[in-house]
Every structure is written in C-alpha cells, then in structure tokens.
Amino acid sequence: MSVPQPVTKIVVVGGGTAGWMTAAALVRVLGQMPGLSVTLVESEAIRTVGVGEATIPQIIGFNRLLGLDEMQFMRETRATYKLGIEFVDWLRPGHSYVHPFGSFGIDMLGIEFQHFWLRGQQVGDTSRIDDYSVAAVAGKSGRFGWPRPDNPKSPMSKLSYAFQFDAGRYARFLRGYAENAGAVRVEGRITGVQQGGETGFVTAVTLEDGREVAGELFIDCSGFRSLLLGQALGVPFIDWTKWLPCDSAVAVPCELGGRNEPLTRSTARTAGWQWRIPLQHRIGNGHVFSSAHIDRTAATDLLLANLDGKPLADPNQIAFTAGHRARAWEKNVVALGLAAGFLEPLESTSIHLVQSGIARLLALFPDTGFSAVEIDRFNxxxxxxxxxxxxxxxxxxxxxERDDSEFWRYCRNLPPPDGLAEKLEMFRSSGRIIRENNELFTEDSWLSVMLSQGVTPQSYHPAAWMLDEAETRTRLAHIREVIRQTVDQLPTQDEFLHQNGGAIPRSEYLTA
Structure with missing residues (x-):
C-alpha cells in the first residue's frame, strides 16, 4: 500500500490578522512535525483592511492555544475587555439594548429561563431581559471581572468575555510569536502563481523581483483579492447582497472620549450603522452603509459628525460584497479571512471566522494526497x-420597526432566508429557540436580539405555570437583585487593568 507523505511545506499568502493568526497556530500545533516549514509571504506596500477590532469569546481559546499571557496581550494590543455589543436605535430611534456574552437568569423547573421571564411579563413584571444578564449590567456600569466557573452559584459563573484591540498591533504581536517559533517571513509583492499542468495544484508563487516561493499546501490570506482561490483557481463567489445590502464602509480612529464601557456599540443610521470600539489608547469608529442608499461623501460626513474625539487619521474607504467563495478549500489551497468571504462586522465575527477556519484546517489537516473526503467536509x-x-x-x-428611510423599508420587507424564517416562526409561536449543528450563536444570543428587537412570542412553555404569579415576580426580582449586587462589587474596567498589569502608560492614551 502506498501511503501519501505528510505535507511539510506550507506557504501562507498574505499577512495581516488572518495571515499571522494562521502562521502562529500552525507553528504552535504542528511545529514538531519532521521537516515542517511555514513561510508567510507579504508586502509592506499592501494595506490591510481592518474594518473591525472587536472579537467574540472564542478568541480566548485561540490565545490560550498559543499560550499567550493575557496581560501582555492587553498591553501589546492596547486592548480593552468586551462583555457584549450595545445596539442603539436598531428597533426604533431612542431604543437601545445589549447583546451580552453569557446567559440570562437561571433555568428553573428544568426549562429555559426566558419562559419564566415571559410569564412575568404577562403578570405585570416590567423588567427588561438585559436586567438578567451579568454581562449586560456590568457592561453598562463600566465594570469588569473574570468569570468564576469555580463558584457555580455566582452570576459570574455565567459570564463570558472577549476583547477589543488594535488589529494591526495584534498582527504584529503574532508575527513576533510566529517568527520566534520558526515561521519565516518573505517580503515581496506576488505577481504570478505557478500551477501544475495536470493537476492544477498551486506549486509556487512568483514575486515581483523574480523569486519563487514553492510549497505543498497554500493558505490564501490575501484579503478581498483572493489571489489564489478566487483568481488563480477560479472558485466563484456567492453574493448575499440580497440579504445584506450594505456594501461599503468608512473607518477612522479618534481620540478617547465619551463613556468608557467594556462594550462595542452599534448605532443604526439611515442607510446602515456605525461602530464604536473603545481601546485603551483611542476609539475605533466606522460607518457600514449601502451605497445604493447613501453616497460615500455623505456617509463619511455622517461618521465624522458622530465621533467622541478628534480624528487621528484620514478616513479609510472600503468596498465589499457580502458572501463567500463557493468552496473555501480547492485543490491544495485553503482560503481564510477575507479571501474566503466577508460578512459585515455587525456581530464581530470576522476574526472568529479566521479562527474557526484554522481550527477546521488543523482537524482535517491533509497529507500530499489531498483526499476529497476531508476537503468536502471542510467546505x-x-x-x-x-x-x-x-x-x-x-x-x-x-x-x-424603523421605516424612516428607503434602506430600512427594504430591510423590514425582505423575505428572510429559510433558516431564519424557521427560527422566527418557532420563537413567535412558543418562545422556543432552535439551534442546530452547533452553530456559533447560542440560544441566549438569539433570545437577546429577538426579544430586544420586538419579536414577541404568543405563548411560552406550559411548565412556567407551575409557579404562581407572586412566586414568579419574587424569583425574577431576586435574580435581578443578586446580579446588581454582584456587579456593584466589581472594579471598573480601568481599575481592573491597572490592578492586573494590563494597562498601558497614560502617555500612550492618544497615540494612533
């Protein structure tokens, strides 16, 4: 029996966050494989996109996989903590809510908490679902503390967190990590892609100065260009503009100002939305919009008029199409990050998609036979x-409920994709949430957005009737009070960073 040989020559095309996350993970996990080489090719002349700087809790696992020291990471990337996303004006102007990390309340009588909250609403309780999330309450209070999985009776045992950081600094931080672990960086602009005549497999990339970088497995982290997967191998792009009409963004950092909360903020605008991501040294801002409903000049002016501090750079204009490549793995090329697809950073999933792609690649890592079974599963x-x-x-x-612009009227009347339609139908019927195939967003995430944006269930689980009205209100009030008392004992985010060694010097607060 002829057994294919292990892949040992890996070439990562493109740097930035995606490229250096990939290189760092590969040398960390596979670095001891005999003969393994990881080469990353990038050009300093090519700018990275960097449309967002916020993450979701899965980033904790990636950093721990690499063995990073959290406080060093916080300092190096100028990071702050993130307990969720505050959505402002999404339901209607003047309304806001937090989509928090972690869970709501506590399950009772063997059924999910939301059914008791819904019963409470029916019997006169007027509390918001946010009041039952320690992450939401702490986030709006500007406080932070580490989760307490060792104390299951504490609301802190249900807390999850993520980070807000400077994506450029994170890439540089990981570059140092990867190079120290054996990855090799090659500077140069790629001008050609060499392919095998019979297989069509990529064999090497050619640089502007004539050098060639050969490999067996190529990771395409070349951004929107999708240099290998899209251009060289011709894998088509599946366009989701119908469902996600925003196709442009303008981004600009500004000086610190406004409230210092461990939350990302998304504010709905007439033709899209604006992000606000507070870091230790500055605030990241951006306006994601539909160019069919507002022009770039007006979109940029709107962003600049709604900053909390003085701009620190010229606005960065970005164009994109929502969707993904029909196949993220083709032949011996795996695309990660923007080269594989793009979904606007409304829920901070861009970096996660890189991370999950890396995890999937490591789980299905090929030999030189490149079996179709593993490739099909990856795709x-x-x-x-x-x-x-x-x-x-x-x-x-x-x-x-917004109908104040043509953009929002289009969005409100859009027929939802089948999976979303099924979730909405089930929730409206009974307050139940469908979650399949270990999908990324939890039941609590769906609960938060559906309830907070006006999706109202017609009924709830019959078992909630096992508590009478008075007991229901008493239990709900107790949960709210325990969460509030717990949050009141937490330090502010600034205090936490200084106490634990994650704060940067004050002299760096306003640097870009």
Missing amino acids: LETTREYRNIRDFLVLHYRAS
Missing part, C-alpha cells in the same frame, strides 16, 4: 458557518 462546515452567521445578521435588519 461543508465552512459554508454552514457562513450561512448561520448570515441568518443572525439578517435578523437585526429584519426585526426592526
């Missing part, structure tokens, strides 16, 4: 993940 799971995230993003636009 199936990747497409499923994009689709599930798409449906969650569409929910934000679809479930809105």
